[in-house]
Amino acid sequence: MSGYPQGYPNPYNWKMILISQVLMILMSFVLSLYPQYFLPVYILYILVIMGISSVMMARSNPMLAERKYMGEIYKSNTLFEEKNAGSLIQKDMEYVQKMQQLAVANFKSFGIMILYIIIIFLFYDYVLLKIVGSVTQYEKLAIYLIYFEALYLFNMFVYRRLIKIQMMDAMAPSSYKVTEKGILSTDKSGVFLHSRHLVNAEIIENREKKYVEIDSKTSKLPYKIRLYTNDIDRLLEVLNRVKRMELKRQQSSDS
Structure with missing residues (x-):
């Protein structure tokens, strides 16, 4: 956090x-x-x-500056979609505990702010x-x-x-899809990542807790993206495919 x-x-x-x-x-x-x-x-x-x-x-704020690319991600062909990530998140007790601690800390900060005013x-x-x-x-x-x-x-x-308003180090959408142009949550979390930020991103897999975590340095987002799924192999395959497609687009635009 x-x-x-x-x-x-x-x-x-x-x-x-x-x-x-x-x-x-x-x-x-x-x-x-x-x-x-x-x-x-x-x-x-x-x-x-x-x-x-x-x-x-x-x-x-990179989260706001990047929002213009959300439509581009949404309109691209969907390669992978996960609708039940929320159930896997609830089984990850460490992540759930962090969210609960975060909620308590932010509520406390809000109370202090009201008292201060x-x-x-x-x-x-x-x-x-x-x-x-x-x-x-x-x-x-x-x-x-x-x-x-x-x-x-x-x-x-x-x-x-x-008063320290905090956020999670890793944001995990309860549902999401991966298109040819990036990652887009389909819940209310608003998490997304354009494919150009996937090329040099660090991708870490955790098969025990069934998630893939993406740390994109170029996007400058204040959080990592954590994608929970039962089909990690398929997700990794799609992410690598998106990276290759984006790399080809960048190379063709440079030539």
């Missing part, structure tokens, strides 16, 4: 820090004039940060409002700037140490 998924925008890179600093200055100025509007101002701040993060994610609002209502109520306009602005800077630094600690 990974602590911070690759491909997602780092909330503490220089761009996000600069944007946050500008927004905090604006928030401080607005609240120094209208301190009663902390809730809508803070919600607006969160929405703006989420919007900017979404745009950055769309540009940098509640504390922020309570502190503002019962402490900060009393402080800014008896100072000058410039002092209000200074207090808000200090408050948001302190809050930002504390956020770094909270989100890095306490």
Whole structure:
């Protein structure tokens, strides 16, 4: 399990820090004039940060960048299809236990996040409002700037140490198919891998637990793909066939 998924925008890179600093200055100025509007101002701040993060994610997250190839995989001829991988996943107690631990950890992180937000609002209502109520306009602005800077630094600690949204190292769809252009889950997991990333991928088989695990370095996906099946030999044969077909396409396009 990974602590911070690759491909997602780092909330503490220089761009996000600069944007946050500008927004905090604006928030401080607005609240120094209208301190009663902390809730809508803070919600607006969160929405703006989420919007900017979404745009950055769309540009940098390989899972989103690769989605344009899903249709290509889907429309290609199906060479292998597994509809009952879910039953094999449930028999892999080690994998199931990891999923359960992950769910508990993420639920705990979500609870901490909710509690943290509640504390922020309570502190503002019962402490900060009393402080800014008896100072000058410039002092209000200074207090808000200090408050948001302190809050930002504390956020770094909270989100890095306490709130850790995690995901599985290996994603296993409960049903999937392998086409001439790659792998595509047919459940709701959204797992897929284009054939061009299969050429240099590391493929590991586990016959005891009946799965094939694919670690593609070129796709930069934050997880490996684990394909469960009772017919491992057939799956490996198809994967190697797809790799050969893709290699021929790449060689013909280079020539």
